[in-house]
Amino acid sequence: MTDFIKKLEEEFNTQIIYSKDHIWENYYDVDKDGKIITLFLRYVDLNxxxxxxxxxxxxxxxAVIDCKIKTLRGLKSFTRLEALSLRLNNLHSSTMGYLRHLKNLKKLDLRGTNLKDTSHVSSLTNLEMLFIGGNSQIRDNIKSIIGKFNTETRLSATNKELYPNHFGQLKIDNPTNSYFNLNKLEFINKIRQDLFPYTSAEGGIEKIQLQNAIQELEVTNGKGTFKINKNEW
Structure with a gap:
């Protein structure tokens, strides 16, 4: 373990594991000279x-996922970056200009940042993969519904009577939520884009799991109320 990793662990009271493979825990990797080339952090309050x-x-x-990052000012020093995840950080669009320093960036993940202006991304000429949008609240709410209905033995007699078809309800009443003003088709397409490409371990929702757990999902948002049958996903 490098001295820098030790310092991070002590300062933020966390554990950072050495790993050559991607794992969904805080980890790091080094090159043959012992220099840190990969750092994956979640829920560490870096600020x-x-x-x-x-x-x-x-x-x-x-990757600095949900690490309370608000400004990207320091990015001008990260010139070797090829992959950057800023997921679930409350970023302001005014700080996005610092992305221009990342000339080697190939993959950028901005899901859950609520950014609407992505014009600065156009300066990243080597960018191959861009992930935007997404909403952790929607994901967590759907997972909660799945957790309630995915196993028959977990359903109480009362729930079986109330929800004979494994019927779930999802209410979105926050106008700033990116799913608030979507009609049924737009909602389905956004779920497909934001959540289906990723496994549960990667922060997504697996389509087959959703279909098996919820026969019909009722969604209420700024557009009204609509129902999505499992076969429509």
Whole structure:
């Protein structure tokens, strides 16, 4: 373990594992010279990227998921980055201009950041993969419904009587939610785009799991109320 990783663990009271393979825990990887090239962090309250400046020049892959990042000012020092995940950080569009320094970036994940202006991404000429949109609240609510209905033995007699067809209800009443103003078809397409490409371990929802658990989902949002049959996903 490098001294820098030890310092991070102590400062933020977390554990960061060494791993050559991608795992859904906080981990890091090094090159043959012992320099950190990959750092994957979740739920670590970094607040700003400046904390990582000591390893900025060596990092190739960086994920800071739900790490309370608000500004990207420090990105100008991360010039080797090829993959960057900023998922679930409350970023302001005014800070997106710092992305222009990442000339080698190939993969960028902005899901759950609520960013609407992605014009700065156009300066990333080597970008191959861009993930935007998504909403953790929608994902978590749907997972909650799945958890309630995915096993017959978990349904109480009362629930079986109330929900004979494994019927789930999803209410979206926050106008800032990216699913608030979608009609039925738009809602389905957005779920397909935001959640279906990813496994549960990757923060998504597996289509077959949703279909097996919920026969029909009733959605209420700014467009009204509509029902989605399992075969419509």
């Amino acid at each position: 700003k990227l400046d904390v990582l400046l000591p390893i900025a020049e060596s990092l190739v892959n960086l």
